[in-house]
Amino acid sequence: xxxxxxxxxxxxxxxxxxxxxxxxxxxxxxxxxxxxxxxxxxxxxxxxxxxxxxxxxxxxxxxxxxxxxxxxxxxxxxxxxxxxxxxxxxxxxxxxxxxxxxxxxxxxxxxxxxxxxxxxxxxxxxxxxxxxxxxxxxxxxxxxxxxxxxxxxxxxxxxxxxxxxxxxxxxxxxxxxxxxxxxxxxxxxxxxxxxxxxxxxxxxxxxxxxxxxxxxxxxxxxxxxxxxxxxxxxx
Numbered sequence: 001x002x003x004x005x006x007x008x009x010x011x012x013x014x015x016x017x018x019x020x021x022x023x024x025x026x027x028x029x030x031x032x033x034x035x036x037x038x039x040x041x042x043x044x045x046x047x048x049x050x051x052x053x054x055x056x057x058x059x060x061x062x063x064x065x066x067x068x069x070x071x072x073x074x075x076x077x078x079x080x081x082x083x084x085x086x087x088x089x090x091x092x093x094x095x096x097x098x099x100x101x102x103x104x105x106x107x108x109x110x111x112x113x114x115x116x117x118x119x120x121x122x123x124x125x126x127x128x129x130x131x132x133x134x135x136x137x138x139x140x141x142x143x144x145x146x147x148x149x150x151x152x153x154x155x156x157x158x159x160x161x162x163x164x165x166x167x168x169x170x171x172x173x174x175x176x177x178x179x180x181x182x183x184x185x186x187x188x189x190x191x192x193x194x195x196x197x198x199x200x201x202x203x204x205x206x207x208x209x210x211x212x213x214x215x216x217x218x219x220x221x222x223x224x225x226x227x228x229x230x231x232x233x234x235x
Contacts, residue, residue, distance in 0.1 A: 008042040010086060012049055018082075019051060030058040030080075032067045064092050068101050080105050084113040089148060090139045096151045099233075103157060106235040118163055118227035119146025122214035126188070129209055133202055137190045145229030158234040167223040170215060174207060174222065188224075 011031075018027055033039045039061050046052050060067050071077055083102050092098045102112060117123035127134055127142035135141055145161070152159050170188075172181030176195070185194035188210075195203060211217075215224045 008038070008045050011042065011084075012045060012052065014084060015052055015055065016049070028056045028058075030060065030078075032060045032062065032064060034061065034063045034066075036061055064098055064101075071105070077105070079107045079110070081107055081110050082113065083110070084115075086113075086115040087117075089114070089116065089143060090141070095143065095148070096155060099148075099151055099157070100155055103155070103233065103235070108235055110235045112231075112233040114145075114148055114231040114233065115228055116143070116145040116148055116231075118229040119144045119149075121227040122210070122225035125214050126206070126209060130189075130202070130206060133198065134189055134191075139190065145231060148231060152231070152233060160232045160234075162230040162232070164228040164230060166226045166228060167216075168226055169221050170210060170224045171220075171222045173210060 015027065015029065031039065031042065033042070039059060043059075046055075046057070060070070062070070083105060085102065089095055089098065099112075106112065121144070124142075124144040124146070128144075131142055149159075149161070170181075170184060172178040173185050173188075175181050182194060185206075186192060189198075189206065191197040198206070210224065211222055215222045217223070
């Protein structure tokens with residue numbers, strides 16, 4: 001099962017990896033995605049991937065809550081070997097209930113793969129410091145992998161953690177005349193126009209935080225800490 005709210009290239013990569021690792025086993029997939037546009041984009045991407053054209057898909061264009069209601073109405077509930085949830089917990093209201101529900105859908109030796117920004121990384125520091133300012137659009141609250149682990153621990157679930165080191169150059173963000181820098185700031189803060197949407201004081205605070213606590217400087221470049229944490233939850 002796939003429960004994702006990001007780009008679908010990683011979904012395709014996971015499916016192709018499973019095909020390669022388990023060539024003799026049939027693979028099927030279910031996708032839960034409330035956005036019709038993102039669902040269509042995924043279907044278009046699959047159509048361009050020859051090795052996956054014969055994989056049967058079941059599509060659920062609905063929210064997690066709607067999917068749970070649909071599933072619980074069935075007498076014979078389908079179980080899964082792998083459920084992956086990539087940066088999607090931002091979009092649910094009850095983190096613990098969502099984790100508990102999807103964990104209940106695992107087969108005996110199944111796994112849930114959860115991918116979120118690592119605790120104490122740049123994203124975690126930025127969004128928690130400016131939570132009230134930034135969590136006003138599509139993301140109503142912010143949680144890192146560290147917060148997800150707290151919920152897993154409270155539920156008594158066994159898991160392994162794998163940190164994926166990653167950094168990218170945000171030097172242009174500090175050049176007021178840089179259009180790429182402006183677009184990058186829009187992306188990082190979920191603002192349409194960073195320099196117009198926020199007060200001068202907030203802008204200065206965010207830029208100072210990005211440079212001093214969210215990044216490291218190397219060879220004249222400001223490298224943002226965007227480490228990811230992969231949590232592999234056991235059935």
